[in-house]
Amino acid sequence: MDDDWYIGESWFDDHRLEVHFELLNSNNDRLLFALRSITIDDHPSFPNDGALDNFQYAEEQMLSMACGLVNNGHYSDEGVFNIKKGLFNRYYSG
Secondary structure, eight states: OOSOEEEEEEEEETTTTEEEEEEEETTOOEEEEEEEHHHHHHSTTOSSSOHHHHHHHTHHHHHHHHHHHHHTTOOOSSSEEEEOHHHHHHHOOO
16 A cells, blocks of 8 residues: 555544544545544643544644554554544554
């Protein structure tokens, strides 16, 4: 897989309980991730209580986290990879 990743769309899902996002690259690879809203909102580095706003505010750090996850095999080729709180805390550098 190409290392030239970027975040495409990000959106709420599951009644706003999760933020979903897609990771894309120039080879047309597409990986989907989900992150519990509470995991984002509880992190002390975010300025407000809106999980999607916080995600988009920290998009560069989220991209770095997602690339770290991919580089270490934490993704799904099919479907959505759910990022658990422990993985988020390990890979998010915000």
